[in-house]
Amino acid sequence: MTEPPISRGFRGRGRSDQSSRVPPGQHLVTDFPVLSAGPTPEPDLSAWRFALGEEDSPLAEWTWAEFNALPQTDVVVDIHCVTTWSKLDTAWRGVSFDTLLEAAGLSEPPGPFTLIHCDGGYTTNVPSEDLVDGKAMVATLYEGEPLHPEHGGPARLLVPHLYFWKSAKWIRRIAFLDEEQPGFWEENGYHIYGDPWREQRYDGD
């Protein structure tokens, strides 16, 4: 490995960002940037459904009221966007993936991989084992407020130990698969798994 070239005169102001909580190549922000590939969908809670499994024959499906009647979980987590910002101590409330499985009468995920489906046709893939044991939730509140549509409201996946594009906005369904299938960004050059601590930003990292 050759030494990187020194950028003459660059001193760096972000050294305070370097802590055991900030993955390599990331920097801290205090606001909450928005990144999406297309228009923000208009939320329609009366028509909203969230499902596990296949579209035609879901394993379980909830209306907005039913979903909000499920046991709720609060978490405070750090989030890491592939575009290099990280944000510490973000507070979310939602339904944990474990609770969703239980409510669907499933003792474990019915397949080793998932493909997350969202409004607007966006998809992302996450291994099932990265969703269980408290590692993920479908979040509906951010910092005590209903999740704004720009940030994925009414509901987004929250899987904070992976780069934040995996925490898909406007989530509607989690499909279970026997084989891994790349989602939207994963087909567009981004890493299939996306671990920020191993800096898995792009295909081949």
Next chain:
Amino acid sequence: MTATEAPARLRWMTATAREIIDETPRVRSLVLDVPDWPGHKAGQHVDVRLTADDGYQAQRSYSIASAPGAPLMLTIERLESGEVSSYLAGDLRAGDRFELRGPIGGYFVWTPALEGPLFLVAGGSGVVPLMAMLRARAAAGVKTPTVLLYSSRTGADIIYRAELDSLADGDASLNVVHTLTRAQPSGWSGYSRRIDRAMLEETGFSPALRPRIFVCGPTAMVETAASALRALGHAANLIKTERFGPSGR
């Protein structure tokens, strides 16, 4: 043989600043020598990594401004709180070196072979990846009907102004429309408000023509424009967006 390319790791490459162009008081373009540059498509970006003499590193993403095949150009807006932008658009001089890797992104991309009119909507330095598309279009010599609607604060903040003027002057199929939101020169007859639904309807193409639409700028502007375009009847899958907030530093 198939046309499928095996995924190769995006390597960090050394870039040397060949030329620095002051675009506006806060925006500079860097023309770079990158010996191993693999080529790119208009709309893609790179990750830049700076290394201080004690080994400290900082990394950010920047859109590519140049057409495919032209020397690689990045255009950087200097943000006062921006650790990397304040260096690239401030302290950096011709001959200085840093690292980059790319090109990145296969979605917010336009190539001259794509059919249908092209509607580009830019706010501030969000014009950068859209300029790569206009340059690619000009380099290919295609006459795809194209509109750039470009919002700037003042006349002095318009990036690439002279080049945009000359591109539009020589090409009846390209229309460049400016709106100046904060201050207008005397005699200004153009738009003087933020991009809104009426402006998008007046300047853009009918939804029936199924234009490809690219919107890039600050979050609030992109949200407004994308929602208004949907309300005007443009299909969501033809509207591609890139947003940057204050943290796009």
